[in-house]
Amino acid sequence: MNVTENDQSRVRFGFSDDLLNTTSENTTTHQGFQSPLSPAMDKTINGITIIILFITMVSLGCTMEIAKIKAHILKPKGVVIALVAQFGIMPLTAFSLAKVFRLKPIEAVTVLTCGCCPGGNLSNIFALALQGDMNLSIVMTTCSTVVALGAMPFLLYLYCQGFPGLENAVPYAGIIIALIMTLVPCAIGIAINHWARRYSKTIIKIGISILLIASVAIGVLSSIAIGGTVWLVLSPQLMAVASLMPFIGYLLGYILSSLFRQNDQCSRTIAMETGCQNIQLCSTILKVAFRPEVTGPLYLFPLIYIVFQGSEALLFIIIFRWYQWCKTPTEEETAYLSVDKPEVAKVS
Numbered sequence: 001m002n003v004t005e006n007d008q009s010r011v012r013f014g015f016s017d018d019l020l021n022t023t024s025e026n027t028t029t030h031q032g033f034q035s036p037l038s039p040a041m042d043k044t045i046n047g048i049t050i051i052i053l054f055i056t057m058v059s060l061g062c063t064m065e066i067a068k069i070k071a072h073i074l075k076p077k078g079v080v081i082a083l084v085a086q087f088g089i090m091p092l093t094a095f096s097l098a099k100v101f102r103l104k105p106i107e108a109v110t111v112l113t114c115g116c117c118p119g120g121n122l123s124n125i126f127a128l129a130l131q132g133d134m135n136l137s138i139v140m141t142t143c144s145t146v147v148a149l150g151a152m153p154f155l156l157y158l159y160c161q162g163f164p165g166l167e168n169a170v171p172y173a174g175i176i177i178a179l180i181m182t183l184v185p186c187a188i189g190i191a192i193n194h195w196a197r198r199y200s201k202t203i204i205k206i207g208i209s210i211l212l213i214a215s216v217a218i219g220v221l222s223s224i225a226i227g228g229t230v231w232l233v234l235s236p237q238l239m240a241v242a243s244l245m246p247f248i249g250y251l252l253g254y255i256l257s258s259l260f261r262q263n264d265q266c267s268r269t270i271a272m273e274t275g276c277q278n279i280q281l282c283s284t285i286l287k288v289a290f291r292p293e294v295t296g297p298l299y300l301f302p303l304i305y306i307v308f309q310g311s312e313a314l315l316f317i318i319i320f321r322w323y324q325w326c327k328t329p330t331e332e333e334t335a336y337l338s339v340d341k342p343e344v345a346k347v348s
Contacts, residue, residue: 063193063200079139118148118278130272141273250275
């Protein structure tokens with residue numbers, strides 16, 4: 001039977017459904033599979049990915065203050081709503097989009113991994129730009145990272161039951177190890193911010209700079225190694241999912257918080273926390289926890305997702321700033337008229 005060139009590429013990069021029937025402990029490769037990366041290149045990308053995650057989480061920890069964390073724990077309403085939004089809306093959105101666009105099983109597990117990830121530090125930047133509640137944003141990112149240790153494996157197991165062949169495809173042990181790897185550097189960052197606060201701002205700036213440079217490096221190295229097959233990741237279905245997931249997260253996060261009568265500042269914060277995923281963690285899990293013959297070039301999906309995640313958040317920020325700009329002159333004019341308007345003498 002003749003096989004099309006696209007089918008050959010899909011088998012070569014592990015898109016065959018037969019691979020999904022093997023457990024993470026099974027080291028046998030699919031017949032005819034050829035790894036797109038040389039061992040040296042694969043180790044280099046793995047190392048850079050882990051370094052990015054470590055530096056990112058240390059930087060995130062440097063934004064956290066123990067006193068503020070305690071304050072929100074004592075009054076946890078906002079945090080609870082945000083956690084429900086993060087681990088309720090996003091995994092369900094990922095599952096629904098995977099079903100609507102009829103993604104292949106390994107594509108579906110890639111999208112689900114992204115959807116089940118906790119919030120990332122980009123949400124703190126977006127919340128700041130939207131004049132949100134920064135204490136809530138930082139505490140929410142902290143809590144979602146901790147809760148993800150149990151929630152992420154459970155949610156992946158739950159939603160993977162809806163796709164044939166994914167029952168044994170997810171390396172839960174590897175995911176838990178990756179999550180623990182995020183908590184340790186985060187704790188280091190919290191300790192630095194608590195006992196050596198003068199270094200926190202410098203570490204945050206360095207962390208963001210290294211994150212941007214390393215992300216570009218991974219993209220370049222992966223493009224060189226994988227070549228034209230990267231277009232498998234840029235399929236119309238995956239592009240649609242990558243664009244819709246963060247938008248739906250932002251929208252439903254805001255609606256949910258509004259339904260629970262949170263103020264506008266908290267609602268904007270929860271919206272950002274819901275739609276923003278920890279892309280560095282997602283990339284690390286897809287690249288390190290999964291076998292390369294299973295995911296193929298799909299570990300690049302988070303890089304596509306972060307483009308839409310950032311651009312859509314930027315759009316909301318522009319709309320919000322424009323609204324604030326239009327609103328302020330009107331309020332000032334009203335106040336001016338109310339002060340300068342002469343009182344009309346009452347006729348007795």
